Amino acid sequence: MRSTRFALLIPAAVAALVMTGCDDGDKPAASGGAGAATTTPAAVPSATAAAPGMDAATKAACAAVDKDIKAALKKVASAEKIGPPAGHSAVSAQYSAGAASLYANAFTTSDTVNDAVKQVATEMSDLADTWAKAPGKAPSKAPLTTAVKELETACSAT
Numbered sequence: 001m002r003s004t005r006f007a008l009l010i011p012a013a014v015a016a017l018v019m020t021g022c023d024d025g026d027k028p029a030a031s032g033g034a035g036a037a038t039t040t041p042a043a044v045p046s047a048t049a050a051a052p053g054m055d056a057a058t059k060a061a062c063a064a065v066d067k068d069i070k071a072a073l074k075k076v077a078s079a080e081k082i083g084p085p086a087g088h089s090a091v092s093a094q095y096s097a098g099a100a101s102l103y104a105n106a107f108t109t110s111d112t113v114n115d116a117v118k119q120v121a122t123e124m125s126d127l128a129d130t131w132a133k134a135p136g137k138a139p140s141k142a143p144l145t146t147a148v149k150e151l152e153t154a155c156s157a158t
Contacts, residue, residue, distance in 0.1 A: 054155075058108040062155035065105045065117055069148060072098025072124065080138070088134040095128035116154035120147040 054062075072094060079090035099121040106117040123144040130139040 054157075055109055058110045058113055058155075061105045061108040061117075062113060062151075065102055065120075065151065066155075068098065068101045068105065069120065069151075072101065085134060088131050092128045092131035095124045095131065099124035099128065110154070112154045112157060113151070116147070116151035120144070120151050123147045 075094045076091055076098070079087060079094045081087070082090050102117055102121040102124070106114050106121065108114055127139060127141070127144060
C-alpha cells in the first residue's frame with residue numbers, strides 16, 4: 001500500500017513543483033485540490049485564519065489545505081458508512097487521496113506551514129494504512145486531529 005501511495009504522491013508533488021513556476025505575478029498560485037465540501041465536520045478546526053504578516057501564496061495554501069482536509073474527511077465519513085469489508089478499502093483510499101491532495105499545497109514560503117501540512121498528510125497516510133489492514137474497530141483519529149490543530153496554529157502564526 002505504501003508503494004502505491006508513493007506512486008500516486010510523486011506525480012502530485014512534481015505537478016506542484018511545476019505549478020509554482022507558473023504564477024502570472026498578479027495573483028497567488030492556489031491549488032483547487034479535492035472537490036468543495038458543502039458541510040464541514042465539527043471536529044476539524046479551520047486552517048484559514050492566516051496571519052496578517054503572512055505572504056499571499058501561503059495564505060492561499062492554508063485556505064486550499066483547509067478546503068482539502070474538509071473535503072477528504074467528508075469523503076471518509078461517507079466511505080465509513082459502507083461497512084466492512086469493502087468499507088475498509090474505501091476509507092483507506094479516501095485517506096490516501098486526501099493525503100495526496102495535501103502534498104500539492106505543501107510547498108509554500110513558510111517552512112512551518114509546509115511541515116504542518118506534511119504532518120497532516122502523514123497522519124492521513126497512517127490512517128489509510130491502518131484501514132487497509134481491515135481493523136476490527138475504527139482506529140483513533142486523535143493524531144490527525146492534533147496535526148490539523150498544529151496546522152491551524154501554523155497558518156495563524158506571524
